Structures are given as structure tokens and as C-alpha cells.
Amino acid sequence: MIHKGIEYSLTQVMAGVWKWRFQIGNRVFTGKTEAKLDLLAIRRVQLRIDRELKQLGREQARSNGDKD
Numbered sequence: 001m002i003h004k005g006i007e008y009s010l011t012q013v014m015a016g017v018w019k020w021r022f023q024i025g026n027r028v029f030t031g032k033t034e035a036k037l038d039l040l041a042i043r044r045v046q047l048r049i050d051r052e053l054k055q056l057g058r059e060q061a062r063s064n065g066d067k068d
Contacts, residue, residue: 018032
């Protein structure tokens, strides 16, 4: 699946437990989430991707600000 240009995978490990993985640049993010519904698990991974992209944007803005 793809969210905001980031490809991610979501696999059900057992009932209500999901394993996820995505990569931004060279960094790989993995984890587990508990959710009865697959759509909820998907949403949680998408929110995590959003959070990591926002953090990356802040880091890039800081490094660009230091160069001025």
C-alpha cells in the first residue's frame, strides 16, 4: 500500500495484532499495533507515516536554517 508516496506493508500476525513496516530514505520503521479492524490498523500506520514525515520536514528546515 502507499500513503503520501511512502510504500508500507501491514500483515496480520494474529487476531487483532498487526505488524507494519515502511521506509523513508535509508531509515526503516517497523512495529506492531493492536486493532480489531484492518481499516483501523491501516489508519494507525498512515498516522505514523505522517508523523515521521513531519519530523523529517522539521529536521530539514533546521539544517537549512543553520546554513544561512
